[in-house]
Amino acid sequence: MTVTNAGAAQLLAAVREQTPLVQCITNSVVTNFTANVLLASGAAPAMTDIVGEAGLFAGIASGVLINLGTPTPEQREASREAVAGAAEAGTPWVLDPVAVGALPVRTELARELVAAGPTAIRGNASEIMALAGAGAGGRGVESSDEVDAAVEAAVALAQQSGAVVAVSGPKDFITDGQNAVWVDGGSELLTKVTGGGCALGALIAAFLGARGEASALEAVAATHAFYSLVAERAAAKAHGPGTFAVALIDELSSVTPDDLAAVTSISATTTSEN
């Protein structure tokens, strides 16, 4: 399988044509930003996260995000419902295990959800390492590890879970356990705006939902490549994190498939086992 920017461009076009409906069960800090990221990109957000509706909606949605940033009891139960509904309907779903490792409630839930078979898992290096059981993991919500240090854990987690695993950082590493790619670009300002990573998780669900015959690895890599290009362009217009966040939304709307095909941010690599 070759994963390329040309392929990413086709997937962006598919998102724009299909307007995938993305159900987000996500933390209270980033709901608004996440919904605006999806809308600007061409997807349709729905934050259906209550018991009695979450499972049903996962059957209607094109893709589902489960983000563990502020997992209230209601959201934990709704997440279980949504995962069951997604499994029954064949809806792709993304797990974002925010701050896993350091905090017990979400760590236990994250392990349970990994066992339920997410289509993709995204996080920073510390989160992916903690979820893979590689060492103690990070403490708190920020990564204390480099992406390079998480490569082995990401491959192992992908092989254990069957999910595509993505590690965000200055360069992003994405693997399905057999194949792997790096995506470069982006902006350091993304780490200065809350929800930069969380919204990426929602966007991955949109690309997965619109991917057609493409593989999940291609869809996840395409999302990272799109987001990185958008962040670079937004950073060029920003005077700080406030104007950056606003410009990011504008650029999500204005970057075209041709723009994405014109850069070479995706590079194939091999996992340590190949």
Next chain:
Amino acid sequence: MTVTNAGAAQLLAAVREQTPLVQCITNSVVTNFTANVLLASGAAPAMTDIVGEAGLFAGIASGVLINLGTPTPEQREASREAVAGAAEAGTPWVLDPVAVGALPVRTELARELVAAGPTAIRGNASEIMALAGAGAGGRGVESSDEVDAAVEAAVALAQQSGAVVAVSGPKDFITDGQNAVWVDGGSELLTKVTGGGCALGALIAAFLGARGEASALEAVAATHAFYSLVAERAAAKAHGPGTFAVALIDELSSVTPDDLAAVTSISATTTSEN
């Protein structure tokens, strides 16, 4: 009754003079945007949505919004409290039945709340049709129907409930069951920012709270006319949905009653029964 832009201008002036206190029980996605829309327009927001406080506060508030976007068990109970408190105190209240029809928990609650006598109900065409029991209604959170198709349902819902019913779209239709108006203007960018409709519901509560001797129909129409003019001005300054949302807040603060009187966005019509 004649509903005019001149009358709308007087109501905007009343909002600016009275700073109506608007209690919002609304979804987690749009709380921040909604509060900023109210503040910029000259109203005062209060998101008092917990059991034990919501009913009491509805007696203090100038107007109440109940938006069913993410109705947690706590919010459902607080909504019932607030409606009872509003009824006792004579506080006008607005129902925004987000995504009703497709999702069972909120649909049941919406029917219960309609029976409790809201002053106004606002939504998109699919939501109003679902609430009126006209066909299957939409699925998901976006409207799959045109405003024209919802006119009959809106009139019927207004007659059944006693509420003024407003249907948002490229042109907005507003009726009290006897009289009706269309409001044009606005911007398609409003559909690309999350909470565009939800914040309008809060603003309707502000105008209702400051309306004095004006009718509820006049107050709802005035809110739509104000919001449409603001959106047009913001769109003229925007480079995409990010800058549009920021400009919208600025324009809510800067559009004057004279500006609103100078356009002719409200046109009277008759309901199908007159």
Next chain:
Amino acid sequence: MTVTNAGAAQLLAAVREQTPLVQCITNSVVTNFTANVLLASGAAPAMTDIVGEAGLFAGIASGVLINLGTPTPEQREASREAVAGAAEAGTPWVLDPVAVGALPVRTELARELVAAGPTAIRGNASEIMALAGAGAGGRGVESSDEVDAAVEAAVALAQQSGAVVAVSGPKDFITDGQNAVWVDGGSELLTKVTGGGCALGALIAAFLGARGEASALEAVAATHAFYSLVAERAAAKAHGPGTFAVALIDELSSVTPDDLAAVTSISATTTSEN
């Protein structure tokens, strides 16, 4: 003790060097804005507000904010956990008693939390007066009293509780019960953006967490002086409350310790008892 802008500048430098981790249990309206204010200023936010994690995290965090804006049952219990965890670990914590006085659930909780010994309490004049038991207090979420009227109540509350007490207004009053300062500057636009005061509470927790040998009074005064300068600069770039909020985030990131040392916004005073 002399509290000066030069000292405030040193504390801002300490925040930038240490990246204090600030746990926020705060209301649903301002989570996003609060997190972005902390990130832009150089701190690291974590909205860990669920039972089973909040207490543990308060032991890891550099500072904790408890804001009572929308206190759900889950947050009320998590707040008690966090306060116990902070006490055990010696983590400084800030209480923001939003709308206390008018609303019974939060008022009871606020009294309980004051008795648990916060490092600092911040609010508007009506909130501080209500918490000190001085008269009926305000009604609703906006202050109906002037800062001057709250000076005596603030001093009394500081002496009763052992906390530094800060009253926000056109000029801010800050006292530890023995010493007191006024901080001027700022912008009226701060009252037109939701969360302007709430985010200040989170920033106080950041400064407290990075203060080293400085007193809590110095840290709270430094936060107010920093925030006021930032608001003035943002107001100079704004065309309304929308662009003001965006510029505020940019300026939080760009104002330097030297900028803060170059103004004279802090003036020492004495309490009525000295």
